Amino acid sequence: MIRMADAVCRDCRDWKPLDEFCASSKRPSGRGSYCKPCFNARSKASYAKRVKERYDREVKPPRTVPDGHRFCADCGTVKPVADFPRNGSDSSGYASYCKPCHNLRTRETKQRLYGGSGEYHLRRRYGVGEKEFQELLAEQGGVCAICGTPDPQHLDHDHRTGWVRGILCFNCNGGLGQFRDDQSRLAEAITYLRGTTWQRVLIHPGVYQMCSPTRGRPPSPRS
Structure with a gap:
């Protein structure tokens, strides 16, 4: 049964509701002459024809992606x-x-x-390039700014301000990072290494005594 709101598609010749036709302001009904599936097929065929005429190549079939x-x-x-x-x-x-x-x-x-990943890393993280890196290394004499190890490769910077401080070897750069760039921690570590720290020793449950500085204890004998 054909309803008054139905229209026939010129391609497939089927009667379908108007909302299954593409919109068209040129027709009194506000809908085009072709249903949406036929209109899409016509559009793809027209596009493939233009590509063939203009670029002399075939349009690739639609890709199936699971x-x-x-x-x-x-x-x-x-x-x-x-x-x-x-x-x-x-x-x-x-x-x-x-x-x-x-x-x-x-x-x-x-x-x-x-010009390479090294330059990209320096520019992105520190705001300097390989040229500035080599100039700073030359000012340091080509060695680590702390221990003097030759050919250091790690650019050190102040984590608060972002300013570059110098070029360090792997161990010195890692050491500063482990101490969180805290001068008081580093000073305490120096005091500890010198063996001049007072130690608190438990002499009774809940009772401690401050003992004189020591430089450690001898290693335990091997069993």
């Missing part, structure tokens, strides 16, 4: 979403390229913009 997977445009493969890095700016929550392709693109970008 749930929980993504297509990587670089390597052209469909992979699980776990193989893609996280990206909060994308609606899916994942990046457009898989992890190997993403890492390759990142390295290429760092090389193109900064």
Whole structure:
């Protein structure tokens, strides 16, 4: 039974409700001559024809991607979403390229913009470049600013102000980090190493006695 609100599609020749036709302001009914599936098929065919005439290439068929997977445009493969890095700016929550392709693109970008990952790291974290790093190292005589170890590779900075202080070896840089750049902690550590700290010794439950400074105790004999 055909209702008054129905219309016939010129392609599939089926009678369908008007809301299944694309909108068109040029027709009295406000709807086009083709139903939505036929209109979409016509649009795809027209696009493929224009691409063929203008660029002399075929339009690739639609890609089928299973749930929980993504297509990587670089390597052209469909992979699980776990193989893609996280990206909060994308609606899916994942990046457009898989992890190997993403890492390759990142390295290429760092090389193109900064000349390498070392320059990128210095610029992003400390606000200086390799040139400034080498100048500071030359001012230090090419050695660690604390212990004098040759060829230090760690740029030290003040965590409060962000200002670069010097270039240190791995051990000295790690030591300052472990002591949290706290001068009082470092002073106490020096006092401790000198063996001049007074020690509190338990002589009775709840009773302590301050003993004279000692430099430690001899190692226990081996069993």
